[in-house]
Amino acid sequence: RAKEDGRNNYKFYTENMNKRALERLEMENNLRKALEKKELFIVYQPRINLKTSRLVGAEALLRWKQPTLGLVSPVEFIPVAEETGLIHPIGKWILYSACKQAKKWYDNGYSDFKVSVNISAVQFQKEGLVDIVREVLLETQLTPRMLELEITENTIMQNTERTVETIQELKEMGIEISIDDFGTGFSSLSYIKEFDSDNLKIDKSFIRDIGLSASNESIICAIISMAHSLGMSIIAEGVETIEQLEFLEDSDCDEVQGYLFSKPVSPEEFTALLHNRTIPTNPSNTYVG
Ligand code: C2E
Ligand code: MG
Ligand code: MG
Ligand code: MG
Numbered sequence: 001r002a003k004e005d006g007r008n009n010y011k012f013y014t015e016n017m018n019k020r021a022l023e024r025l026e027m028e029n030n031l032r033k034a035l036e037k038k039e040l041f042i043v044y045q046p047r048i049n050l051k052t053s054r055l056v057g058a059e060a061l062l063r064w065k066q067p068t069l070g071l072v073s074p075v076e077f078i079p080v081a082e083e084t085g086l087i088h089p090i091g092k093w094i095l096y097s098a099c100k101q102a103k104k105w106y107d108n109g110y111s112d113f114k115v116s117v118n119i120s121a122v123q124f125q126k127e128g129l130v131d132i133v134r135e136v137l138l139e140t141q142l143t144p145r146m147l148e149l150e151i152t153e154n155t156i157m158q159n160t161e162r163t164v165e166t167i168q169e170l171k172e173m174g175i176e177i178s179i180d181d182f183g184t185g186f187s188s189l190s191y192i193k194e195f196d197s198d199n200l201k202i203d204k205s206f207i208r209d210i211g212l213s214a215s216n217e218s219i220i221c222a223i224i225s226m227a228h229s230l231g232m233s234i235i236a237e238g239v240e241t242i243e244q245l246e247f248l249e250d251s252d253c254d255e256v257q258g259y260l261f262s263k264p265v266s267p268e269e270f271t272a273l274l275h276n277r278t279i280p281t282n283p284s285n286t287y288v289g
Contacts, residue, residue, distance in 0.1 A: 043264035060098040116148035144174030153185040204238025
């Protein structure tokens with residue numbers, strides 16, 4: 001009896017494994033075709049300066065609408081793209097498309113804000129990123145000061161020396177650099193300082209716990225004041241409530257991004273936001289996907 005159960009468990013286990021492996025393979029195959037089938041698109045989430053309440057930036061976020069699966073989250077498909085190397089053509093496409101969009105906004109008179117593009121670790125570590133960025137800027141004719149690249153804390157913890165060099169070369173082109181998801185890795189601010197990045201984005205896990213944990217709030221305050229003393233701006237991501245917003249204002253945070261202001265939107269919707277330039281808080285946004 002026990003033996004039989006064991007066999008059934010094993011059977012169940014391998015069936016599950018096979019199912020997962022198949023799903024994975026299917027995603028890989030679908031992702032290979034996604035670019036040419038035009039299933040990928042970009043949405044833009046506003047970044048707001050807390051002192052002026054003005055819209056100062058947009059984060060470009062990738063979306064994949066797969067015909068049978070519907071909307072697939074980047075959290076699911078970016079890792080697959082990284083493992084298969086598909087991140088290289090996809091990443092270049094995102095960079096090009098976001099720069100082209102930014103140039104359109106520039107041409108329409110919206111020139112004093114930035115578009116930020118996420119660069120994956122695999123993309124960042126590959127030789128030639130700086131050339132790709134230079135080429136894209138040349139092709140799209142976008143002024144470099146309107147482009148920002150987001151690199152995660154985990155990315156900069158790999159291959160330190162080359163990372164410092166690459167960031168330096170990008171900065172010399174006039175592009176801004178942000179460290180994304182700060183606080184999720186195990187680096188310290190003194191380590192971060194070596195990379196000379198312009199901005200630091202505090203991970204949304206810290207913002208979520210505002211009002212729930214006093215020690216978490218002390219950490220946020222410490223990160224903000226240390227980042228400032230190192231000459232970096234601070235952006236809080238994942239701001240969903242008025243309470244979080246007020247805490248961040250009191251703590252001298254520079255910029256915020258989150259559903260409280262707006263979820264990521266289409267380029268057309270973003271143009272409408274740019275037209276008004278300030279965004280009212282809207283707590284009901286929080287419940288929009
Ligand atoms: P990220 O770069 O840290 O992006 C912020 C994520 O937080 C986005 O999720 C955004 O939609 C979400 N977010 C914004 N405001 C709120 C809020 O108030 N509450 C909550 N709970 N979430 C909020 P998204 O678009 O699903 O992207 C997830 C991650 O996937 C990104 O994290 C980034 O690591 C990766 N990703 C997305 N687009 C790209 C891309 O174009 N290239 C690369 N390499 N990675 C990307
Ligand atoms: Mg980001
Ligand atoms: Mg982040
Ligand atoms: Mg800045």
